[in-house]
Amino acid sequence: MTQDQLTTEFEACRGQLKSYILRITTSIQDTEDIVQDTFIKASEKLATFKGDSSLKTWIFAIASNQARDLLRAKKRWPENVTDICRDAALSNPEFIQEAMRIRNTSPQGHFEIKEHITFCFTCVSKSLPLEQQLALLLKEVYAFTVKEIAGILDLTDAMVKYYLHTARSKMIEVFDHRCSLINKEGVCHQCTELNGLFNPKQKAEEELAKISMARDAEKKSKEQLFDLRMKLLQQIDPFESDAAELQLGHLEHNRQVMEKYLEEKD
């Protein structure tokens, strides 16, 4: 394995790696740092790469370890994170003003419901234990096999299967209970609320009709709806989408709110 081969492979998976780390850390700065450090570490350790796994798997393992080191001591977020952050946003006019400025001036400032669905998943999945969240993202969003995930997270295949199953089960129940897009009794309407704020002339129903998870909610099982949610995550790159700047600003806001909330709760 040469440095050129590593550089080529790293560049090929950089986009996926960045979105994966962002979805774990919810911090743009931490994501940039970890991705950069991963490349440096991979270059330094290149001689130790024996080809037991693919280079991409090896790169994800290095990045995952750094993310785990960063997050191990930090508290996980509660399932109702979006309620807590909504309240904080409503009492913070500066945040709303800044979001409207991005909406009106940035080429990546469009608000789209489907992008907010993926943003919402990033926040809510932080209520899972860290290992479960990592396993779930690696399998459902980045399409690694159980064996590859076991290598990335240094776990047995059996434990990866356990983490995947429990994480999936928990997320399915949380979204079934909370998300009004898939359950009329759902308590969270935030994506349609924000659509009304950022796109006042647009009909939310027409937008929702374009999203199969919302359009087919009554015909699909909870598990199928979760799979459709995961498909959206596979399709949307949080750094490159038309909504990137708006959603990244919102994510930064939520992370700061949650860090303060968890600190005050201690």
Next chain:
Amino acid sequence: MTTSLKPDGKAITQKTTFSLETAVSITINADPSIIWALLTNASDFTRWNSTVTGLEGEIKLGGKLKLKSYLDDKRIFKIGVKEFQPESRMVWGDGNGTRVFTLEKQEAGVVFSMVEKMGGLTFPLWSRFLPPFEESFERFAADLKKEAEMINNGAN
């Protein structure tokens, strides 16, 4: 009694004047780490185990648990984790008795056994208030088998 227990998922109870012992055993075709993870993740217990309606605390050596059972949803059992040998043996207990969980790898799979023993000098005074435990034990074992095997045979 436990030595004659068959791993068929059927619970057996043996009662004497001063004690009551209920036991169940079942063969599970799953990796023992999956079974152990299910048995030791308190926050996930109620999802797969239909006999437990609430479980708070950490399942680790010295851990304190608050357990609610479908047999009496209003009562909270305060239990301590007395022994904890990963993928092998765990003992829960309170002032009235102990519950022993064991996993044993055999050719046909992993044999899970659960034995609860209650008793003492005052046992005759309160034993008449105890509900029958066999159904609860059988459900516990069946739920564990179903969940562990489903996970074991799940995504690759």
